[in-house]
Amino acid sequence: MVFSFWQQVLFEHWDRLEETVRTGTPAADFYRWLEERPDTLREFQTMLDRQARMLAPEVVEHVAVPAGPARLVDIGxxxxxxxxxxCRQHPQLRAVVLDLAGALATGARAVAEAGLADRIATEAWDITGDQPIPGPPADVVLLFNIVHGYRPARNRELLRRVAAQTAVGGTVALVEPLNDPASSGSASGDAFVKLFSLNLLHGQGGQAYPYEEIAGWLRAAGFGDVRARALAASPNDHLILATRQPAG
Known part of the structure; x- marks a missing residue:
């Protein structure tokens, strides 16, 4: 499935890559391309789900969740x-998953199969729109594999919106491939990050960013205690955590 998905990306989605490289402006829209291809979208979501199953045990271990009733918002x-x-790890936790309707179809089935429909809601929400993040402030906000899809100005605005919906003392968690020298610990890993960054530029206008740039956006949005750790299950990926600070 992974090879099938990337074959379609390389031989179909990249058909205007030269135009993107020449102009510096995306010649394609990755998520619109996916929405127009339901089978490819299912492959993409399944691939992300498999990555989540691989990384989740380590991620859950390192993201703090309050001991009492708590709310998690999973953006994208x-x-x-x-x-x-x-939710399996923390019985006191309730969650809402925000994404485009087509992407949520996979998640809704997974939630039902896990027997967690009473604790995990799915809600259609467009991250690129101007609507506020729905619901009350969250204790934990997940932004996994999100900011690399957008340009810096949009990421700064997105993180300001996230901060506005994060409870004081709450946590925002990001998972990102970092475009830092030798961040993966291997030449092949660094080469993959560069190739992945090219794909991001072509389809979304984004890129893999250095850690310090992401940390700067978080601090400017009102988060503190920013820290990162490489994930043992996937050295290309890093878990970045930050804590919502009191206003002023």
Missing amino acids: GGHAGYSIAF
Whole structure:
């Protein structure tokens, strides 16, 4: 499935890559391309779900959740894999997954199969729109594999919106491939990050960012205690955590 998905990306989605490289502006829209291809979208969501199953045990271990009743918002986590893992680990937790309707179809099935429909909701929400993040402030906000899809100005705005919906003392957690020298610990891993970054530029206008740039956005949005750790299950990926600070 992974090879099938990337074959379609390389031989179909990349058909205007030269135009993107020449102009510096995306010649394609990755998520619209996916929405127009339901089978490819299912492959993509299944691939993300498998990654979540691989990374979730380690991620859940390192993201703090309050001991009492708590709320988690999973932005762009349509497959719901991380929300399921967190709710299984923390019985006091309730979650909502926000994503496009097509992506949420996979997650809704997974939530039902996990027997967690009473604790995990799925809600259609467009991250690129101007609507506020729905619901009350959250104790934990997940932004996994999100900011690399957008340009810096949009990421700064997104993190300001996230901060506005995060309870003081709450946690925002990001999972990102970092475009830092030798961040993966291997030449092949660094090469993959560069190739992945090219794909991001072509389809979304984003890129893999250095850690310090992401940390700067978080601090500017009102988060503190920013820290990162490489994930043992996937050295290309890093878990970045930050804590919502009191206003002023």
